[in-house]
Ligand SMILES: *[C@@H]1O[C@H](CO)[C@@H](O)[C@H](O)[C@H]1NC(C)=O
Ligand SMILES: *[C@@H]1O[C@H](CO)[C@@H](O)[C@H](O)[C@H]1NC(C)=O
Ligand SMILES: *[C@@H]1O[C@H](CO)[C@@H](O)[C@H](O)[C@H]1NC(C)=O
Ligand SMILES: *[C@@H]1O[C@H](CO)[C@@H](O)[C@H](O)[C@H]1NC(C)=O
Ligand SMILES: *[C@@H]1O[C@H](CO)[C@@H](O)[C@H](O)[C@H]1NC(C)=O
Ligand SMILES: *[C@@H]1O[C@H](CO)[C@@H](O)[C@H](O)[C@H]1NC(C)=O
Ligand SMILES: *[C@@H]1O[C@H](CO)[C@@H](O)[C@H](O)[C@H]1NC(C)=O
């Protein structure tokens with residue numbers, strides 16, 4: 097019996113303890129709270145109850161997990177008191193929605209509730225129905241005409257309905273020097289505020305009080321409604337919060353909450369509450385708010401200017417590249433590389449300027465290889481294709497006595513040819529206009545043999561016959577070991593291609609041009625041999641083929657050598673700079689070879705193969721036949737015409753180079769205008 101009593105007492109005790117323990121609660125932050133959430137509600141890691149956060153047209157609820165007993169045994173609602181700290185934050189100023197409500201409801205949820213103006217409390221069909229048994233205090237930030245809201249910033253008491261039984265604009269009564277003063281508040285200010293809801297079960301009065309955070313609870317409530325909740329509330333009820341958003345993804349936060357049944361709500365310890373979460377993860381440091389805009393505008397300027405620079409650059413380094421050139425890819429150089437190599441084609445890098453253009457020394461940026469870059473201006477689009485194909489095929493020529501053409505680049509009105517760099521420059525610089533003996537006979541003879549070997553390769557040993565067209569001392573380059581290397585071959589063709597066949601261009605240099613070229617205008621290997629003869633005499637005699645200042649009989653080198661030979665003293669023609677410092681047999685061989693090559697009759701000239709044999713002493717030199725004299729005469733006849741325009745035959749200064757449509761009719765023999773004259777007067781290219 098006593099044990100039964102004991103068990104009953106025990107259960108009673110448990111009930112009381114449980115009841116007492118669950119009817120009062122205080123949450124200073126919700127980290128350790130066991131709230132029941134629904135909708136989009138969440139609790140942040142810092143313990144903030146986020147009823148809504150960055151979500152449009154949505155709702156969220158948070159409930160204290162345990163039910164509360166709101167009624168006495170005689171069915172009247174007990175006094176209760178609750179307070180909470182909240183904040184409403186919107187990403188846009190003055191634009192928010194819709195609000196928060198403290199809710200007392202029969203269930204841990206509000207079935208069928210809608211977001212937006214329904215605040216997550218009701219829907220259109222159950223709004224205002226007394227079977228709801230819902231008591232709420234709303235903090236409404238949108239004026240809904242549908243529910244006769246007073247404004248978009250109000251506090252209201254809602255009983256089963258969104259039509260507030262009483263409401264007031266958000267404000268609080270402040271006691272200023274004993275005088276009551278109503279101070280407006282803006283619910284959507286983003287600042288934390290505190291709300292108290294007190295129900296006096298004896299007086300049947302509901303008081304609602306609002307204040308900014310850290311302002312003590314005002315004496316006078318904002319709302320006070322005499323209303324008996326007994327008909328509204330059931331015995332067992334749940335307390336919680338509801339919130340909804342509309343078209344603006346506002347955030348509705350609750351930072352702390354306390355509740356007491358039968359007495360005033362325990363005060364919140366404000367210092368323990370979590371902070372209001374930022375809409376952006378972290379407060380941006382000054383670097384971001386001030387530094388970054390500056391940085392960005394700086395970068396913007398940088399991007400714009402570099403874009404502009406790139407445009408300029410593009411124009412600066414612009415090249416012409418057509419589809420057909422894709423086959424020649426390996427032979428193409430980038431203009432930019434050549435520009436950098438020659439340091440922007442600076443004057444200091446200028447090696448020389450000839451008829452076809454200027455030659456610059458350069459160091460290729462990638463390989464650090466020394467090159468010579470020849471800048472040739474060309475206007476005509478015609479023939480450039482054939483020429484490039486020829487250039488590329490010429491680029492495949494490899495011989496120790498040829499200057500290697502490494503490749504090309506093409507721009508508007510400009511062609512750039514890239515050659516191996518020849519450290520010792522061109523041969524003519526070592527023969528003409530130099531004090532003392534720049535080049536001794538041994539070296540000169542070596543160069544002559546080298547050039548002959550290179551020319552033999554072009555004429556007979558390569559897969560196709562290549563006619564050089566412009567053999568002369570200034571086109572013979574000297575490498576580091578003073579080997580003679582023929583350069584510039586084929587270049588003359590550029591001006592030959594695509595031109596009107598009616599006006600035949602003669603390509604080459606006066607003094608080296610074979611007489612038949614004036615008539616036929618066609619380049620042949622024999623013409624090359626003729627030019628080689630002139631070159632050989634030039635090297636041996638140390639003077640150019642034509643020297644206008646000389647005595648009349650001496651103007652033409654070939655005439656002079658011929659007459660010396662006739663007189664039986666060919667050595668008289670030898671370069672005086674050499675003195676006696678030469679091998680007489682070799683000298684005689686070279687001079688006679690020069691005369692033989694200068695034969696007027698092309699077929700009488702030896703081939704390059706024969707010339708090679710003579711120079712090596714493998715075959716005896718043929719006799720110099722009488723036509724050599726005639727040769728000299730006709731040579732004089734042909735060449736005299738152009739003398740006035742070519743008095744100073746110094747190619748390095750001849751930047752013009754192209755003589756076109758100039759009447760140069762000052763023939764020395766002058767009596768009969770020959771075919772040669774008329775052709776010559778049409779157009780003539782000098783190098
Ligand atoms: C609940 O709070 C009220 C008022 O703060 C107090 O009178 C009452 O004793 C509390 N109950 C318990 C069980 O702590
Ligand atoms: C109901 O009971 C409480 C005590 O439990 C008492 O204070 C109150 O006056 C009663 N109300 C009525 C209407 O009897
Ligand atoms: C926002 O509200 C403030 C006062 O609450 C007002 O001064 C301001 O003009 C409003 N701005 C807009 C864009 O409505
Ligand atoms: C409104 O909510 C009630 C429950 O409270 C539900 O039965 C009803 O279907 C809902 N009506 C609409 C229109 O959602
Ligand atoms: C209120 O709701 C109940 C059930 O939820 C329903 O039967 C009743 O018709 C509703 N009353 C009104 C006025 O809509
Ligand atoms: C107050 O609430 C009650 C109960 O829902 C309702 O009948 C009444 O019309 C409301 N009063 C006002 C002024 O809205
Ligand atoms: C406070 O707000 C109300 C309602 O918006 C307004 O009528 C009143 O002028 C405001 N008072 C002050 C001091 O701003």
Ligand SMILES: *[C@@H]1O[C@H](CO)[C@@H](O)[C@H](O)[C@H]1NC(C)=O
Nearest residue numbers: 294295296301303316317320
């Ligand atoms: C409600 O407010 C009135 C003053 O408006 C006050 O007299 C009363 O004590 C308050 N009741 C509660 C429960 O706070």
Ligand SMILES: *[C@@H]1O[C@H](CO)[C@@H](O)[C@H](O)[C@H]1NC(C)=O
Nearest residue numbers: 201202203229327329330331
């Ligand atoms: C609340 O009480 C009413 C009667 O007062 C009852 O009809 C209703 O079912 C109760 N609601 C709940 C959820 O218990």
